[in-house]
Amino acid sequence: MFDNIDNILEYQKLDADARTIEVELSNTEERKKTRYCLQFLKDSEEKLKKMEQEAAELNAKYISFCELYEKNAALIAEYTLLVDKTIDDSELNYLSKKYADLSRTISGIERDVKNIVAEAEKINKQFEDYRAKLPSAKKQYAEAKDAFEELRKRREPEIIEIQRKKAELEKSIDSQILNVYKDLKKQEVKYPYLVKLEGTNRCGGCRMEMPMEKLSDLDKKGFIKCESCHRIIYKA
Ligand SMILES: [Zn+2]
Known part of the structure; x- marks a missing residue:
């Protein structure tokens, strides 16, 4: 029969005591607030990164639409010149139909560009709102962390005492x-x-x-x- 089971049972009890302290610390408002603030900072960072990406995508889209606009505007100028020169009726009909098509295309592009600009402004505003909140969120996190650290330090002697007792017991297990x-x-x-x-x-x-x-x-x-x-x- 194992003769020092009592020692290891005592050892286990000390582990349970240490665990209780950890759980109590983990459940304090200070710890919860620290975790909450940290999560907020992480989420903000992610959101800001995402918004930056979206802004870059919108910018690329904006540039390609502007290029498309330029191309169509040049075409329309060409057609205008042709209309001026053409006297043939069917040719004129064809050209004016083309002209109308191009005008519609250009209106569409203008509408798309306007939407892109509005979307970019919206993202920019969200971005600025988030960024404005960051300094105070960082401050809150630092304060919560300090408050928790203070609590943890207060319980440190108990933890050290448990560790000391465990080390002592280990010798006889x-x-x-x-x-x-x-x-x-x-x-x-x-x-x-x-x-x-x-x-x-x-x-x-x-x-x-x-x-x-x-x-x-x-x-x-x-x-x-x-x-x-x-x-x-x-x-x-
Ligand atoms: Zn079992």
Whole structure:
């Protein structure tokens, strides 16, 4: 039978105490505000980047529409010259139809350009609004961070004391079981890592029945690992 199970149980309790402090700190208004402010800053950065991209795309679109406009305006000038020179009726009909088509195209382009300009102005305004909010958001984040840091420092002596006690206890815990314990903790197995054998053959964590050979190991070694939840099972 494993003789220093009490020490590792005490060790586990210290881990639970440390965890409670972490959870309490994490649930404070100061921590929540820090997280909220940071998220706001991250979101803003992303939105600003997106708006910059949109503005660049609109600008490219604007330039290509302006080029298209120039091209069509030049064509219209050409047709105007041709109309002046032509005396043939059917030719004139054809040209005036072309002229009307081009005029419509140009009106369309003008409308598109106007929309692009309006859209760009809208994005520009949003961009400026966001940028204007950034300094105060950064200040709020820094303040929240400082306030949380202050809280954390206040609890630091407790954490240091827990670590000291754990280091002290480690000396009297069998290294084999301690290593298994530490592995479980690293693997983020759900607390507690050490559970009692329930009844005669069940894991106290997940209630899975353990096979006979495992149970005889438990008698020999003092602990076994649950095959299902991987926790350390010990006998009370
Ligand atoms: Zn289990």
